[in-house]
Amino acid sequence: MRADARRNYDKILATARIVFTERGTDASLDEIAKRAGVGPGTLYRHFPTREALVDGLLQDWTDRVSADADAAIATGLPAREMLSDWFEHFIEHITLHRGAASKIAAAMDDPASPMYRKCQVMADANRRVIDHLEARGDLRPSVDPVNVMRLVSGVATVADSSCTDLDVTPMLDVVVDGIVAR
Amino acid sequence: MRADARRNYDKILATARIVFTERGTDASLDEIAKRAGVGPGTLYRHFPTREALVDGLLQDWTDRVSADADAAIATGLPAREMLSDWFEHFIEHITLHRGAASKIAAAMDDPASPMYRKCQVMADANRRVIDHLEARGDLRPSVDPVNVMRLVSGVATVADSSCTDLDVTPMLDVVVDGIVAR
DNA sequence: GCTAAAACGGAGACAGTCTCCATATAGTCG
DNA sequence: CGACTATATGGAGACTGTCTCCGTTTTAGC
Numbered sequence: 001m002r003a004d005a006r007r008n009y010d011k012i013l014a015t016a017r018i019v020f021t022e023r024g025t026d027a028s029l030d031e032i033a034k035r036a037g038v039g040p041g042t043l044y045r046h047f048p049t050r051e052a053l054v055d056g057l058l059q060d061w062t063d064r065v066s067a068d069a070d071a072a073i074a075t076g077l078p079a080r081e082m083l084s085d086w087f088e089h090f091i092e093h094i095t096l097h098r099g100a101a102s103k104i105a106a107a108m109d110d111p112a113s114p115m116y117r118k119c120q121v122m123a124d125a126n127r128r129v130i131d132h133l134e135a136r137g138d139l140r141p142s143v144d145p146v147n148v149m150r151l152v153s154g155v156a157t158v159a160d161s162s163c164t165d166l167d168v169t170p171m172l173d174v175v176v177d178g179i180v181a182r
Numbered sequence: 183m184r185a186d187a188r189r190n191y192d193k194i195l196a197t198a199r200i201v202f203t204e205r206g207t208d209a210s211l212d213e214i215a216k217r218a219g220v221g222p223g224t225l226y227r228h229f230p231t232r233e234a235l236v237d238g239l240l241q242d243w244t245d246r247v248s249a250d251a252d253a254a255i256a257t258g259l260p261a262r263e264m265l266s267d268w269f270e271h272f273i274e275h276i277t278l279h280r281g282a283a284s285k286i287a288a289a290m291d292d293p294a295s296p297m298y299r300k301c302q303v304m305a306d307a308n309r310r311v312i313d314h315l316e317a318r319g320d321l322r323p324s325v326d327p328v329n330v331m332r333l334v335s336g337v338a339t340v341a342d343s344s345c346t347d348l349d350v351t352p353m354l355d356v357v358v359d360g361i362v363a364r
Numbered sequence: 365g366c367t368a369a370a371a372c373g374g375a376g377a378c379a380g381t382c383t384c385c386a387t388a389t390a391g392t393c394g
Numbered sequence: 395c396g397a398c399t400a401t402a403t404g405g406a407g408a409c410t411g412t413c414t415c416c417g418t419t420t421t422a423g424c
Contacts, residue, residue: 039404106343154336161288178360221373
């Protein structure tokens, strides 16, 4: 990639991070381009779709999610606490920008999405936590990590789209109760 | 309401039902107006926002949801089965049109939404089921019906926004396991 | 029929998406 | 260094959808 291209790419990403935080992931792309000091054409060449741009912002995101999963495992806490811990961190990450949660939830089952790969990493992180607890015999038989992931994403989506500042803990408690061994 | 107004109102609603089914709740409102044979002004006078239009379509929806809740209670089935039954019917209703589930989930906590009232009816129906089971001693202590509603809406939203035809049963099983007495 | 009030509809202002291509720039090679 | 080529730029503008305003038409009551 040419030096000027790289410069613009980074500039767009930095601006998008600001604008998405201010206005959510539905903000105008032309506005992002304008504020980044580039033409709309440049933005669309680097990021053909809004999804690609959101995906670009999540570059280091997967690393953090992965790290959080491993950190949760490392605590060695009882199943209930470990899961709550992990789920809350996870939700914190996927609701970074308003509207992001639903996009991530949708990408999880869509191999055509530019975010699909990152969702895989995220799903892997979750699977590590679930497998760890499973090996400890702390879970009900046949808990499917992928479904857990979907469920928690659903919680995140609801919390994110609600205009009130919803507390996710009670919902997560139900999920946790639904998967730990009785 | 004047006769011609009533006529147009009904025409718009009927057309919206078709178009939303074809294209989801994000379909162009001007297209609905055109296909209904009215001007955009007429559509917007009757339904100032997209939400109001979706809401108009759900006129008899609340009755059906209520009836389903009472039917589920009347079966007298064990808690697990009754809940699965009710949840599945509920999801079937709120995913009537693609995109509807997330709008309903968002309206649930937004008193300013035109759908808010209908969400209350829906929440009441759910509360009846939960209260019934609670009275039978079939649930864990302190299950909050509102949170259950949010959780199930989350499942519906995920299923609806997924491009694959997702089976909601495994997710609902987790929720059910999370609320029935151990 | 006549009239006032109610409703209509479509032109058009506005905002966002996305493309095309004439112009500008970076990097390379003699 | 200067010339050349591939690469990248940016902004005009086509297109689509939202929503309003207001001159015209329709309805309902007298």
